[in-house]
Amino acid sequence: MVWKRMFGAKSSPEDLEREKKGLLQKLRLGLEKTKQGFIQKVDDLTSGRRVDENLFQELEEVLIQGDCGVNTALYLVEQLRARSREEKVTDASQLKKMLAEEMVRLLERKPTDLKMPTEKPYVIMMVGVNGVGKTTTIAKLAHRFKQEKAKVILAAGDTFRAGAVEQLEVWANRIGVELVAHQAGSDPAAVAFDAVNAAKARDSDVLILDTAGRLQTKVNLMTELGKVQRVVARELGRDLDEILLVVDAGTGQNALSQGKLFQEAVSLTGVALTKLDGTAKGGIVLALANELDLAVKLVGVGEQYDDLQDFDPEAFVQALFAPLNRSG
Amino acid sequence: MPFQNLSSRLQGVLHRLRGKGRLNEKDVDESLREIRLALLEADVNFKVVRDFIAQIRERAVGHEVLGSLTPGQQVIRIVNEELTELMGGTQAKLSLASQPPTVVMIVGLQGSGKTTTAAKLANLFRGRGHRPLLVAADVYRPAAIKQLKVLGEQIEVPVFSMGEANPVDIAKGALSHARNNNNDLILIDTAGRLHIDQGLMSELVQIKETAQVHEILLVVDAMTGQDAVNVAQTFNQELDLGGLVLTKLDGDARGGAALSVKAVTGKPIKFVGVSEKIDGIESFHPDRMASRILGMGDMLTLIEKAVAAVDEEKAEKMAAKLQEAEFTLEDFQDQLEQMKQMGPLDQIMNLLPGIGNIKHLKGLEVDDSHLKKIEAIIASMTPEERRRPQIIKGSRRRRIALGSGTRVQDVNRLLKQYNQTRQMLKQFMGPQKRQKKKGMFPFFQ
Numbered sequence: 001m002v003w004k005r006m007f008g009a010k011s012s013p014e015d016l017e018r019e020k021k022g023l024l025q026k027l028r029l030g031l032e033k034t035k036q037g038f039i040q041k042v043d044d045l046t047s048g049r050r051v052d053e054n055l056f057q058e059l060e061e062v063l064i065q066g067d068c069g070v071n072t073a074l075y076l077v078e079q080l081r082a083r084s085r086e087e088k089v090t091d092a093s094q095l096k097k098m099l100a101e102e103m104v105r106l107l108e109r110k111p112t113d114l115k116m117p118t119e120k121p122y123v124i125m126m127v128g129v130n131g132v133g134k135t136t137t138i139a140k141l142a143h144r145f146k147q148e149k150a151k152v153i154l155a156a157g158d159t160f161r162a163g164a165v166e167q168l169e170v171w172a173n174r175i176g177v178e179l180v181a182h183q184a185g186s187d188p189a190a191v192a193f194d195a196v197n198a199a200k201a202r203d204s205d206v207l208i209l210d211t212a213g214r215l216q217t218k219v220n221l222m223t224e225l226g227k228v229q230r231v232v233a234r235e236l237g238r239d240l241d242e243i244l245l246v247v248d249a250g251t252g253q254n255a256l257s258q259g260k261l262f263q264e265a266v267s268l269t270g271v272a273l274t275k276l277d278g279t280a281k282g283g284i285v286l287a288l289a290n291e292l293d294l295a296v297k298l299v300g301v302g303e304q305y306d307d308l309q310d311f312d313p314e315a316f317v318q319a320l321f322a323p324l325n326r327s328g
Numbered sequence: 329m330p331f332q333n334l335s336s337r338l339q340g341v342l343h344r345l346r347g348k349g350r351l352n353e354k355d356v357d358e359s360l361r362e363i364r365l366a367l368l369e370a371d372v373n374f375k376v377v378r379d380f381i382a383q384i385r386e387r388a389v390g391h392e393v394l395g396s397l398t399p400g401q402q403v404i405r406i407v408n409e410e411l412t413e414l415m416g417g418t419q420a421k422l423s424l425a426s427q428p429p430t431v432v433m434i435v436g437l438q439g440s441g442k443t444t445t446a447a448k449l450a451n452l453f454r455g456r457g458h459r460p461l462l463v464a465a466d467v468y469r470p471a472a473i474k475q476l477k478v479l480g481e482q483i484e485v486p487v488f489s490m491g492e493a494n495p496v497d498i499a500k501g502a503l504s505h506a507r508n509n510n511n512d513l514i515l516i517d518t519a520g521r522l523h524i525d526q527g528l529m530s531e532l533v534q535i536k537e538t539a540q541v542h543e544i545l546l547v548v549d550a551m552t553g554q555d556a557v558n559v560a561q562t563f564n565q566e567l568d569l570g571g572l573v574l575t576k577l578d579g580d581a582r583g584g585a586a587l588s589v590k591a592v593t594g595k596p597i598k599f600v601g602v603s604e605k606i607d608g609i610e611s612f613h614p615d616r617m618a619s620r621i622l623g624m625g626d627m628l629t630l631i632e633k634a635v636a637a638v639d640e641e642k643a644e645k646m647a648a649k650l651q652e653a654e655f656t657l658e659d660f661q662d663q664l665e666q667m668k669q670m671g672p673l674d675q676i677m678n679l680l681p682g683i684g685n686i687k688h689l690k691g692l693e694v695d696d697s698h699l700k701k702i703e704a705i706i707a708s709m710t711p712e713e714r715r716r717p718q719i720i721k722g723s724r725r726r727r728i729a730l731g732s733g734t735r736v737q738d739v740n741r742l743l744k745q746y747n748q749t750r751q752m753l754k755q756f757m758g759p760q761k762r763q764k765k766k767g768m769f770p771f772f773q
Contacts, residue, residue, distance in 0.1 A: 164475075
């Protein structure tokens with residue numbers, strides 16, 4: 001398991017150590033493809049060269065190709081430019097380490113830990129555009145909390161997409177957690193209302209709310225999402241613990257628009273980055289951190305239950321920059 | 329609107345060029361640098377951007393432009409042509425087998441929108457007189473089969489499924505089912521998979537071979553970043569794609585993927601998904617999309633939509649009435665009705681030239697509620713009132729407001745607007761002399 005315990009027994013230091021190692025390994029595997037694309041290019045660029053303006057421009061291009069976005073690429077390279085001037089760096093290979101440091105710093109601007117539970121039920125809501133993996137992420141999270149012997153309840157808030165309720169139902173049965181569902185087409189705020197009250201009545205530790213995928217430009221649907229948050233907060237008598245925007249690692253600069261408009265609709269507390277096991281580079285998380293102050297809290301690196309992990313910026317960047325292990 | 333950001337950036341750059349009487353190489357270079365940034369920010373693949381810019385530069389600094397009297401316009405023309413070319417040049421249709429059934433396999437990454445696309449295509453082709461059969465071959469994602477069945481029911485297209493059997497067997501079964509039931513188009517919905525997942529990719533190859541697949545469509549999410557090209561390339565290498573379907577274009581996706589995949593794989597975009605509704609799919613026209621991106625509007629699509637919605641006889645009557653400046657609220661109601669049939673207002677607006685330049689419309693979802701109010705008000709009038717609005721005085725106004733759930737002010741506003749429109753029509757359609765004297769168009773004199 002590669003996450004901090006939030007319920008029941010606290011992790012021992014050995015556990016934490018082992019987990020950290022496991023996390024690195026997983027991330028490395030997950031990022032293998034990314035590495036080949038991204039790091040290969042950085043390596044090629046920085047080995048045996050002198051630091052000059054051309055190099056900076058080429059670095060910019062590599063970052064843009066990694067979906068960092070033009071602004072964030074410019075920002076990172078500007079940091080490098082300033083630092084290398086200050087520290088009088090002439091050997092390009094040193095830039096690699098510097099770039100890693102700057103990336104970590106960017107990703108750590110906001111806390112990347114899930115909030116610790118204070119009051120029952122601990123409430124998480126998942127939001128995002130269509131097809132990013134909200135329901136799957138919820139299943140993985142539910143499994144994780146279940147492992148910690150927490151009593152989990154899921155709310156099938158995606159009442160729009162055909163088969164969505166059934167999909168969550170299958171997961172709930174497989175994992176062995178409870179589910180609150182209404183009929184397809186019903187009001188998601190009503191589902192949320194019932195779910196909160198069910199969680200309270202049954203003394204559940206965790207409530208995870210699914211929502212229908214929606215494009216961030218659909219004003220009505222975004223307003224609906226705001227309503228769900230308000231209803232849940234009202235029934236709880238406090239804010240939700242986490243509202244996570246689920247982002248597909250393959251997403252390009254549109255993720256910025258997603259972040260911005262979802263932030264306007266609900267009080268996002270962070271990002272869950274999914275599908276990092278493809279060739280996608282996930283560089284968009286740098287842009288999200290830089291331009292919207294949105295921190296990644298969870299990453300999905302595979303299709304297994306325990307492939308959802310706490311986000312560790314250092315491990316993420318370290319995995320990006322680790323020497324390529326050809327034997328796998 | 330798709331490509332919105334890209335669109336406004338490009339239009340900004342080109343607008344500055346438009347007015348210039350002379351262009352030198354420096355002007356061109358500056359503009360090209362901005363175009364390059366705009367394309368990169370829109371997720372257009374890096375290499376594609378490089379080639380695109382090189383191509384434009386070559387043409388733009390040549391005699392074709394610098395020697396011309398309107399160099400700015402020439403650059404815009406070139407960008408338009410190159411954009412069109414980049415996206416495939418001409419429209420690519422779904423290729424149908426000479427001997428039915430045509431078997432189409434739909435593939436893509438998880439969450440790109442395969443199942444929805446399969447249903448939308450079935451609906452589209454059913455409308456064109458085909459007898460499609462949907463095949464549920466996504467046996468991995470929980471409830472994927474159920475999703476397809478629900479959609480199939482909605483559009484009244486049969487769905488073939490064998491539960492969680494082997495997808496290759498399902499495809500085989502579907503083929504004989506289609507032959508027995510006289511279906512001429514088979515759409516196989518496959519499970520989402522990573523393009524680097526060898527096991528699942530070879531499953532697709534197997535389906536392709538056993539089910540005599542005629543055409544393979546790759547579904548790509550318009551929001552995909554630089555990786556879109558890798559995905560498309562790998563799928564193409566393994567399966568030899570027939571074309572692509574670009575989904576979720578109704579968001580504000582910058583759509584760079586669309587501009588890249590054709591260039592990199594050589595495979596055309598055949599369809600685009602433009603809404604969550606089941607009829608939200610359109611054929612892709614590179615030339616029209618290019619002019620939409622450049623803010624030149626898409627009059628062809630607009631006209632097509634209008635032709636489909638407008639009743640010809642009524643239109644002729646209306647024209648006659650306009651001539652006489654006899655435009656009543658009843659006519660107005662008819663017009664509203666026809667306009668509504670053309671689709672949501674914001675989608676129609678995007679087809680108009682120059683709309684992208686209007687600042688306060690940018691990023692705004694046009695909301696139809698204002699129109700709904702007007703409709704409600706007119707609907708609450710008696711036929712007599714609609715024909716002779718001048719009889720609507722105080723108590724009638726109160727009744728209409730009450731009946732339509734609006735306020736008296738709203739009714740007043742509508743009547744005032746109606747009067748202004750009629751006045752304008754009178755001037756418009758009146759004798760030529762008067763029009764000139766009045767000076768309707770001061771800027772044309």
